[in-house]
Structures are given as C-alpha cells and as structure tokens.
Amino acid sequence: MKTRARVENGLVYLVLAAGGLFSLLPLIWLVRSSLMDMGQIFELPPIWIPDPFRFGNFKEALTILPFGRYFINTSIIVVFTMLGVIITCSISAYSFARMSWRGRDLVFGLLLSSMMLPYAVTLIPTFIGWSKLGLTNSFIPLIAPAWFGGGAFNIFLLRQFYLSIPRDLDEAAYVDGASHWRIFISIIIPLTRPALVVVGLFSFLASWNDFLGPLVYLNSESKYTLALGLQQFKGMYAAEWHLMMAAATVVLAPAIIVFFIGQRYFIEGITLTGIKA
C-alpha cells in the first residue's frame, strides 16, 4: 500500500513537472535566444546556455526602432487607462452595490450581458464614431472607454468586494449624517484597497498587452505602442531571431515584473471571477 502511494505521488509530480516544463520552456527559450549571436542561435543541436551572454542584442534591437518613443506612448495609454478604470469603476460599483434606484438591476443586467458581446460588433461602429470626430490616430480612443465605468468585468469584480463589507458600517455613518460620497471615500475605499489593486493590475495588463486597439487606431509611427513597434520590427528583421527575441523580451519584462509584484492580488482576482460560475 505504501509503495503504491509513493508511486502515485511520483506520478503526480511527474505530470506537474511536465506541465511546468511546458509552461516555462518557451520563456526560457526566449531569454536564451535573446542573449545569443546569429551564429550560435542557429547551431544544431541547440546550445542551451549562451556563450558569451550578448547583452548587446538588447541595445541593438532597441536602437533600430524608436522603442523609447513607443515605451512612452504605451505608458501614457496604460497610466490614463488605469486611472480611468480605478476612478470610474469604483464609483459605479458603489452605486450598484449600495444604492437603490429605478432601473438599477436592468442596467446591471445589461452590463453583465455585455461581457458576452463580441468586441467585433462594437469595434467598427466605435471606430467610425472616433474617425468622424477626427480622433483616430490619437490615444483618446484607447483611453476614453476606461473612463466610462472601466468595463463590465471590473465593475462586477468590485461590486462583489463591496457587497462583502457589512452594511452596518456605512449605515451607522449615514445615520450620523455622512453623505454617500463621504462613505464611499472614507469607508468603502480604504476597506477595499486590495480590490482596487486587483482591478488596477488587470487593467494594466489588458492595456499593456493590447494589440488590436492600437492596430486599428494608430497609424503614424510616432504614435505606435510597443506592441505595434514589435509587429513592425518583425516585418523588417524577420530572420534576425536574436534581435526579435531581445525586443520581445523587453516588451514582456514589465508585464512579468508587475505580475510578480502583485501576484497575490492576481490569484485572488481570478479566483473571484470563477465564483459567479
């Protein structure tokens, strides 16, 4: 019986290790390739550890195209998107969680069902709208939607958090004469700071990783984001894998760093997503 348990345990670790390898190997391969020169990268059988480590690849890849400009562009979009999501999403979620008004459940229901709407349906009319306003090829179409509630998913997430706060707290404050605004700012927000972090992290990643939005809206190179710059890079240096991998590593790095800083919050946030199942 004991050996059977041991064999079983061994099998479990074996499968998990195989899965872990499948998850990590592509990333390891990316970094490994980004540190090699052209000759080494093509050698067969493959070399696993670069010799020497060519950190120069990063410099070369980053100077071929104005990645500094792309980085600034991406950061502007990401920061203003995050701000919009955090501010307007929390205010809206408060209303759905704590206030009662005619049509509230209808609006909330519509919001939830809009999560099932393919973005392809609204993409074209929204694009036409922005182009009529003469605002395509600017960051505004990429930022503005975040300032209108920050997306149904985020509202849902925050509302769930708010509902978990005992009502006694804000009822007491209200009876003592506090306004809704006051309750929101000094009771709800401080108590749900982790939830705001979750929403902020999600919107950071969504915005940082966005490809279709910039592709549709930005056409002059000076406005490009990192994702678009990378796509352009591919067109020009398709055979120079070491430079392509170096550029991809640079675009990936901030997402990884933010993930490791906020890891705990990520897991919590995704877990909450599943709760409605």
Place this chain on the structure above:
Amino acid sequence: MKPISSRSGISVKKKRGFYKNELYGILFALPAILGLLIFTLGPMLYSLYMSFTDYSGSNSPDFIGLGNYKRMFSGEDQYFYKSLGVTLYFVALSVPTGIIYSFLLAILLNRDIKGKAIFRTVFYLPSIVPIIAISFIWLWLLNPDLGLANELLRSLGLPGSQWIFGEKSVVPSLALMNLWTTGGTMIIFLAGLQDIPRSLYEALEIDGGSKLDKLWNITIPMMTPTIFFNLIMGIINGFQVFSQAYVMTSGGPNNASLFYVFYLYREAFQFSRMGSASAIAWVLFVIIMLLTFVVFKSSKKWVYYEGDGAR
C-alpha cells in the same frame, strides 16, 4: 440585533433614505450608464443599421437591405464559410483540450503536495505574456527548420512538422499555443476544487469508495458549474481569436488560419467595407448567442447545482 436607540425612529427612516436614493444612485453609476450607452448599446444599433448598407466609412451609407447577408450566406464571398470553418475547427480543438488540461493540472495541484504555490505561479505565468510576445516566441519555437519544437521531435526520433506553415497543421499548432495560456482557467478550477466540502469525501471514504469513485462521483459533479463557466468563456474567446493569426500567419497558408475576426478585420480595415464587416460581426454575435444558448440548455442535463440554488 443591536439595542434600539432613542432615535431609532429617525434612523429607520434615514436608513430607508440611504438605500432609496434615485438621484445620487444614478449619478454615481453615471460613468457606467454612459459607457453602456456610448460604447455598447449605441454602437450595437449603429452596427446593426450599417449591416444593411453598403458603406465604406467615407461615403454616405447606401441601404441595400439584406445584400451583405446574402453575399455571405450564398457563398458569393467564399471567405465567409472558409473562416467560419477554420474558427469552428479551432474552437473544437482548443476549448476541450484547454479545459481538460487545466482541469487535470488543478486536480493534481489540489492535492497535498510540496511547491504548490510555485507550480501555480508557473502554470499561470504564460497568461500574462502580451499576445505579440507570445506570437514571437511561438514563431521561433515552431520554425520548421531551426525551431526547438522540431529539434525536440527529431531527437526523439519523430518526424518534424510544418507547424503554422502547413495548411493542415496550422490550426492545431495555434490550439497548442492556446493550451500554453490556459493558466487562468486552471486557477478558476483550483478555486472551485477548494470549495468542495471535505465532508463529502469523508462520507464516501466511510462507504469504502476508491479514489476513482471520489473523482467520478464527487469531484466532477461538484465541479460541473465551474466547467460550465469555463466552457462558455472558452467558446466566446475562441471565436474571437485574431492577433496571433494576424502576427504569425496573416491568415495563411492558403487561408487555412483565416479566423472569423480576421476575415472581419480585413473587410473593415483593408477593403473598407464597413457595411459588410458589420453584417459579419452580427452573424458572429448570433452564432455565439446560439452556441451559448445550446450550452445553457444542455447544462440542465449535466450541471449540478446544490439544492439551495446556484452560488
């Protein structure tokens, strides 16, 4: 209940005022309400109208009735059925494999094992990689001549593949790539598994049930609501695959990876046929709704909800 204070009469009335607050309620929710109108409902209506017109985005829309839809369904535009087929094939491959793989990992992780948190992080890590970087990484891994994938196969004595450059292998390759990013699904499963009451397993142990009995009679039935959720989300997301095809294959070879949204993107932004693209978008919406409806209907047969209603 707390003791009633001397001003409880006022406070009850005030409390009611707290929850019933039409003006402030709407004011607080205004960003979301406006967002719903400006970025969802308005565009939906406009898109529906456009789908009945011939519209390049700059001319004035020309009403042509069902013309766009006829062109699609009659097969006059050969790419409609092609892209629908490609996308259905992708969904049929990627959704079940994604669910089975992440469910398996979640079940294994839910055991009492060492390094649980590390494994969880490792499995989730690929999900945060930007799609453009994912595309680069896999372009390189799946390179038929120099990529790691074929090199590994060769070292095992197996024949290599053309991967994304083969007409037959491109969709399975992208499904494999999709498998790499199912960490989020795995975490949702893991959370669901942790919610299953231990007492259920203990009861089965007393009855002498085996581990397989536990999996089959407790774990899987209790997890059906989560499986259902992941299935729906998988279908919705699977139908909207775009970026990897755009970056990696440009829809090729020979349109073998012309996904539905790619087809739509081409109509709208390369051929400036906004009316036609809107019709394509609405058909996608209807397909997704129908599929979701079918899954919902079938869920009564296989999704187990506890007696006191859904969570």
